[in-house]
Structure formats: structure tokens, C-alpha cells
Amino acid sequence: MTEMAEKPWYEDPFIQEMMGLMGARSMRSIMAGFKSNLIYSGENGIANAARYLEKSLYDDEKRILIVADSFTKKFSSKIEKGFSKYNFEFRIWDGAKPEVPYPTIEEGVKICEEFKPAVIMAIGGGSVMDTAKVVNIKYERPELNLLQIDLVSGAIGLHRKIKHLVAIPTTIGTGSEATTAAIVNDTRREPHKKIGVTCDDILPTIVILHPDFVKNLPPFLITGTGLDTFAHAIGAYVSNWNNPYTSAIAIVSIKETLHFLPRLVKYGSKDLEAWEHMQWAALMAGLSFSNAMPGIEHALGHSFGAITNTHHGLSVGLFTPQSVAWQAKVTERWKDLCPLFDLDITDMPRQKALETLVQKIQQFIRDVNGATSVSEIQQPVIKKEDYIKAIPLMSEFALNDIAHLASYRPLKYDIYKKMFEAAWDSKKLVY
Numbered sequence: 015m016t017e018m019a020e021k022p023w024y025e026d027p028f029i030q031e032m033m034g035l036m037g038a039r040s041m042r043s044i045m046a047g048f049k050s051n052l053i054y055s056g057e058n059g060i061a062n063a064a065r066y067l068e069k070s071l072y073d074d075e076k077r078i079l080i081v082a083d084s085f086t087k088k089f090s091s092k093i094e095k096g097f098s099k100y101n102f103e104f105r106i107w108d109g110a111k112p113e114v115p116y117p118t119i120e121e122g123v124k125i126c127e128e129f130k131p132a133v134i135m136a137i138g139g140g141s142v143m144d145t146a147k148v149v150n151i152k153y154e155r156p157e158l159n160l161l162q163i164d165l166v167s168g169a170i171g172l173h174r175k176i177k178h179l180v181a182i183p184t185t186i187g188t189g190s191e192a193t194t195a196a197i198v199n200d201t202r203r204e205p206h207k208k209i210g211v212t213c214d215d216i217l218p219t220i221v222i223l224h225p226d227f228v229k230n231l232p233p234f235l236i237t238g239t240g241l242d243t244f245a246h247a248i249g250a251y252v253s254n255w256n257n258p259y260t261s262a263i264a265i266v267s268i269k270e271t272l273h274f275l276p277r278l279v280k281y282g283s284k285d286l287e288a289w290e291h292m293q294w295a296a297l298m299a300g301l302s303f304s305n306a307m308p309g310i311e312h313a314l315g316h317s318f319g320a321i322t323n324t325h326h327g328l329s330v331g332l333f334t335p336q337s338v339a340w341q342a343k344v345t346e347r348w349k350d351l352c353p354l355f356d357l358d359i360t361d362m363p364r365q366k367a368l369e370t371l372v373q374k375i376q377q378f379i380r381d382v383n384g385a386t387s388v389s390e391i392q393q394p395v396i397k398k399e400d401y402i403k404a405i406p407l408m409s410e411f412a413l414n415d416i417a418h419l420a421s422y423r424p425l426k427y428d429i430y431k432k433m434f435e436a437a438w439d440s441k442k443l444v445y
Contacts, residue, residue: 048259048305049194049214053297055223060096063222067178068100071132075177076102079131081122081146083110086138086184089227093135105129110138110145113199113208122149135180139239140188140326143181144196147216150176160198163213172215181218184227186292187239187327189246189300191221208316210416221297225289233282234393237383240275240292241331243267246299248334249309252341252348254422260306263298268354270295272378279382307420311337314433317411321404322396331384335372336433339443342368344423372443387440398438405434
């Protein structure tokens with residue numbers, strides 16, 4: 015497995031130039047589609063999923079590999095109990111690591127070669143689910159170069175060994191349970207860089223939503239993963255890659271997040287209704303951005319998070335207002351967001367209305383304990399001189415991020431540089 019020393023397909027300058035055309039309405043009408051999964055939620059979710067898998071597998075295929083990390087492996091007993099009457103054989107691998115360093119993929123593949131599971135069940139946040147997705151690819155198709163699986167190709171021919179990929183999210187933000195994408199940390203490049211892998215086959219076939227898996231999230235992760243949902247939904251809505259289906263669920267996800275995330279920040283584990291609603295909001299945001307593409311808040315956030323070690327959700331949340339501001343030059347879709355923030359722009363000049371919406375978005379982020387400027391971030395505290403010094407590298411990373419391809423309004427290195435410079439205090443964004 016040596017391909018990570020190379021560059022991924024989306025860093026090719028020619029592809030970067032051409033991808034903007036794919037967002038044109040004429041192209042979208044040809045390419046439009048929607049990819050989703052079976053979703054089981056609530057108290058009966060585990061039992062319903064167990065019943066479905068029992069009926070879809072032969073007796074000699076009833077082997078489930080649970081992929082977890084050192085924290086989420088504790089949830090495996092709840093799954094095994096829910097499946098107990100169907101005689102499944104389980105093996106638990108808790109080797110998933112934050113940010114998916116590539117060596118963990120090799121370890122997971124070896125486990126699969128020994129156990130030969132027909133089902134991979136990921137219990138965790140984005141890193142756990144992304145680990146399971148990429149292990150699935152390399153177990154079934156070890157000859158494939160991860161860096162050359164492009165999003166236009168679609169399926170790569172999985173589901174021969176692993177019949178089902180099951181995702182059980184333990185956060186309220188990643189959306190990975192509903193996407194055809196995974197992020198791997200290329201630990202062979204210096205500095206390390208996050209690499210996007212996209213193909214239809216790694217969309218989980220089954221999702222299980224249950225508040226017991228999320229209700230004890232600590233406050234920092236409530237904010238971080240909740241803002242991840244917020245960024246996914248807004249980025250997908252203002253993207254030109256949208257379609258009516260993605261737009262509808264993105265709007266609902268934004269509404270749910272605006273209403274229920276502040277409740278979770280305030281009440282935490284006591285508010286089970288809010289947990290259930292935010293699980294659905296995260297899922298819908300994931301479905302939306304997976305089918306419509308995320309915004310440049312992800313190109314900026316991926317790069318910023320990789321260099322500063324800031325939580326992914328806080329990072330993409332930080333750049334969500336900038337994403338809206340930038341895309342507004344070539345779309346009016348931002349106007350649909352105004353009523354969600356109780357903003358009447360009827361008599362406002364266009365630029366004033368846009369700036370007011372951006373301020374409303376920033377205020378919501380602050381209200382749920384997120385950051386709207388780099389200088390506000392407390393985990394970790396970032397020194398200004400270190401940040402300024404890192405801007406050229408972050409700009410280069412953003413330009414070569416897979417989410418960069420989704421911007422219908424062209425971006426260059428110098429513009430990313432200005433955006434990172436503006437983000438230090440966020441007093442004046444780049445419009």
C-alpha cells in the first residue's frame with residue numbers, strides 16, 4: 015500500500031479548472047441523482063436492523079466486525095444484546111484513531127482477512143465511520159489506488175465480501191453515516207494532509223439512530239459536532255450542485271439545528287427530544303452535502319484544522335459565514351436562509367442584507383459556544399504569529415482540497431490567502 019506518497023486526482027490543475035463546469039445547470043440535469051440508505055431509529059432501531067440483516071444473510075455469513083475506538087467500543091454490548099436471538103458471531107476491533115491515519119487502515123484490513131466478516135458495523139464518530147469505509151475498500155479491492163478513485167466514476171465494485179456496511183453515529187455532526195465519502199490522513203506527506211476518498215459503494219447500507227449512543231456527549235463535542243451539521247447543511251444549500259431533494263432536506267436540517275442545538279448546549283443529556291432531532295438533522299445534512307457537495311467552508315476548515323489541530327466541526331463552523339459570503343456573488347440562494355434567522359430583507363439593499371445574514375450566522379455560532387474568528391478559539395489557543403506564518407500552507411492545502419472543486423465561483427490561492435487573513439478577527443470577510 016504505497017499510493018499515499020502520490021497526489022490524489024483532485025489536485026490535478028486541469029481537473030480543478032474543469033470541475034467548475036460540472037456545477038452548471040445543464041450538467042446537473044444530466045448527472046442529478048440521490049443516494050441514500052435504510053434508516054432505523056428510536057428504541058426499536060437495533061431490533062429492526064437485526065431482523066433485516068438476519069433475513070438478508072445466509073447462516074454461514076453471520077459474522078459482524080464491529081469497528082470502534084477506545085471510547086465507543088463500550089457500546090458494542092448493546093448491539094450484541096439486540097442481535098442475540100439471531101446467532102450472529104461478533105468480533106470487536108477498537109483500533110480506529112482520530113483523523114484516520116493510514117496505518118490503521120492496514121490494521122483493519124488484516125482483521126478482515128482473518129475474520130472474514132459479511133458485515134462491517136461502525137460505531138462512532140466520523141473517524142470511526144471513515145475508517146470502516148476505507149477498510150471496506152482495501153479489503154475487497156486491495157489493488158485499487160485510493161488517490162485515483164474520483165467522484166465521477168461512481169461505483170467501484172464492492173459488496174462482494176462485505177454485504178452490508180452499518181453505521182451507528184455517536185455524535186450529532188459528522189454525517190458520514192449518510193455519505194459516499196471518507197477522509198484519510200496521509201501520514202506519508204510532510205506535513206500530513208487530509209485526503210478525500212469518494213465512491214458510491216461506501217455509502218452505508220443501514221444507519222441506526224438511537225439517543226443512547228449520543229446523549230452523554232461532553233459540551234465541547236455537542237458544540238463541535240453540532241456546528242459540523244450546521245456547516246454541512248448551509249454549505250450544501252448554497253452550493254450550485256444542489257437539486258430539489260438536497261435543498262429540501264438541507265433547509266429542514268438548518269431549521270432543526272437552529273432550534274435544537276441551543277437546547278442541547280443548555281440542557282445536555284436531560285433533553286432527549288433535542289438529541290433525537292439533532293441526530294436526524296445530522297443525517298439530513300449528511301445526505302444533503304453528500305449529494306450536493308459541501309461548500310468551501312470544508313476546503314478552508316480541512317486545511318485550518320489539519321495545521322492547527324482544531325476540531326473539525328469548530329473549523330468548518332468558523333468558515334461557514336465566509337462560504338455564504340463568497341458564493342453570494344453568483345447565487346441568490348442565500349436569500350432563502352434569511353427567514354430561518356428571522357431576517358426580513360424586503361427593504362434592504364442587497365449587500366446590506368447579505369452582510370446582516372452573515373452576522374446572524376456568526377451570532378448563532380457564538381450562541382452555541384463556537385468561534386467566528388481564529389482569535390476566539392480556546393481549544394487550542396492559537397498565537398497570531400504562528401497563524402500568520404501558517405497561512406501560505408493552509409491556502410495551498412485549501413486550493414488542493416476536494417471541497418474546493420464544489421465552488422461554482424472560482425477561487426485561486428491569493429483569495430484563499432485573503433480569507434485566512436480575514437479569519438483572524440473576522441471583522442471583514444471576503445465577498
